[in-house]
Amino acid sequence: MPLRPSDPRPALRRLRGASADAWTTWRRRTLFLAGGVCVGLAAVLMAKAADAAQEGFRHALHVSPALALLLCPAGFALAAWLARTVFPNAQGSGIPQVIAARALDDPGARHALISLKVAAGKIVVMCLGLLCGASIGREGPTVQVGAAIMAAFGRLSPERMRGLLLAGGAAGVAAAFNTPLAGIVFGIEELGRAYDSRGSALIVAAIVAAGLTSLAILGDYTYFGTTDARLTLTAGWLAVPVLGLAGGLAGGLFSRIVIVFARGLPGRAGRLVGRHAVLFAALCGLGLALCGLASGGTVYGTGYEEARAILHGAEAPRWDFAPLKFLATVLSSISGIPGGLFAPSLAVGAGLGAEASLLLPHVPVGALVLIGMVAYLAGVLQAPLTSFVIVTEMTQDHAMMIPLMLAALIADAVSKAVCRGGLYHTLAEVLVRRAAEPGA
Structure with a gap:
């Protein structure tokens, strides 16, 4: 019997389908x-x-x-x-x-x-x-x-x-x-x-x-420059739970304050802030200016230069830098103006680490600063992995990875005891609820 030629249409359809899939993949x-x-x-x-x-x-x-x-x-x-x-x-x-x-x-x-x-x-x-x-x-x-x-x-x-x-x-x-x-x-x-x-x-x-x-x-750069800070196996490791606890408490407190203002203060105070939001922002700006004058101008801006100077020992930090920077960041965050928290949080953490050197004078200040940065950032974000990875990459100090991990975990646990729910996700829930409101 003579052989009938096979129908080419299924093969052509498969070829066209494969081409479409390839185009979709490359477009993506x-x-x-x-x-x-x-x-x-x-x-x-x-x-x-x-x-x-x-x-x-x-x-x-x-x-x-x-x-x-x-x-x-x-x-x-x-x-x-x-x-x-x-x-x-x-x-x-x-x-x-x-x-x-x-x-x-x-x-x-x-x-x-x-x-x-x-x-x-x-x-x-x-x-x-x-x-x-x-x-x-x-x-x-x-x-x-x-x-x-x-x-x-x-x-x-x-x-x-x-x-x-x-x-x-x-x-x-x-x-x-x-x-x-x-x-x-x-x-x-x-x-x-x-x-x-x-x-x-x-x-x-x-x-x-x-x-x-x-x-x-x-060009290639490290955000805070490279460090070779190390912890001793004796008194140095005491800094990990101490700063983990301090960073978690302070970070959790910061998050709780910001969340309260984002949700709206209860009672008459909340109505006043909502009705006069621009005036409230101006009052926050005035509070920031007073913090700046009290700190000698160190708490303005991102805090990058101050944190870098503390980390590398370029200048002796003021004892009041961390609390004033904390307050300045709180005022900036609740005022309603755009701005991030990463750099100011790292600066507050650097100040906490420097202050810990008063309790642990034999521990290298650079190591204390790194632990303080990770602990406070983890306390604010409640994202311990991000916190220790970002500080490690910004300083290229891999010898500190284990103490930084431990400090981040301690700070995260303490922060969650102070403020339930991560800051960013809680604020996102507020936005989602507002988007669902009639007329939004």
Whole structure:
């Protein structure tokens, strides 16, 4: 019998299906890579703009430190007004907005939290805050800006939106600190609170793209410079539980204060703050100025230079630096202006470590400072993995990894006893509830 030719149509359908799958895969990879490059560029822009804003405030203080009594209240009032009226959802660090956006199913409500307009406003108003001395950082805002950039790319692939937001936020941390491992850990531990095996490779690709972009412009660097601090096996290890306890208590207290104001104070006080939010911001600015005058100007801004100087022993820290920086950061955070918590928290932790040297004079100050930074950051974030990884990467001091891990775990446990629920996730829940309210 003559052989009949086989029907080529099933094979052609399989070929077309394979081609479509390959195109979808490469389109997805391109989105993550291109978005990562843009996040890296945004992180560099924010770093340069933040440095310029802080320098401008320092120049004003050189004329007269008393100018802070005018600049801080006026700047806080303007920043709070802009964040409430012109750029709503730009307030705070930005990380709760990203967490809330990943939790929301309504595209409109999600877009309201991570639009490019909000990202642009975040940068502008954050710089305004630093220009008037606010104790805020740029790293948290970089997370929201990174997520907004990725969300813009996500319009080409809406089904991957949650993964894109996670990648954008993680890439923002990696590019802001030059800490790619910390970006990965932060994405898993804080933004996602889960491991997504399908999207993990794409998230890493976005982090790599953002990190390489930052490196290409700023060069290879460690955020706080390299250290070779060590702990002795006797009295040195006493610092771990001592600072873990102190960092957890202080960090938990900070989170609890911020959460109370975010939810709204009860009674008449809450109504007054809600009705006169701009005036309340001005009063917070006045309180910051008083802290700045009492500290000799050391508590203004991100605290990066002060923490670096303490870590490397460039100058003897003031005994009141940690409590005044803590208070300055509280006032900046509850005022409603945009700004992050990473850098100020590291500065408070550095001050705690330096003060511990009074109790443990035979322990190297550098080691105490590293433990204090990790402990307080873990107390604020309740994210111990992120805390010790980020400090290790920022200083390249791998000999301290075990004590830093232990300090982070102790601080995390103590903080949870003081403040139930992580700061960022609790604030995200507030945003989600508000988005669900009628007329929101």
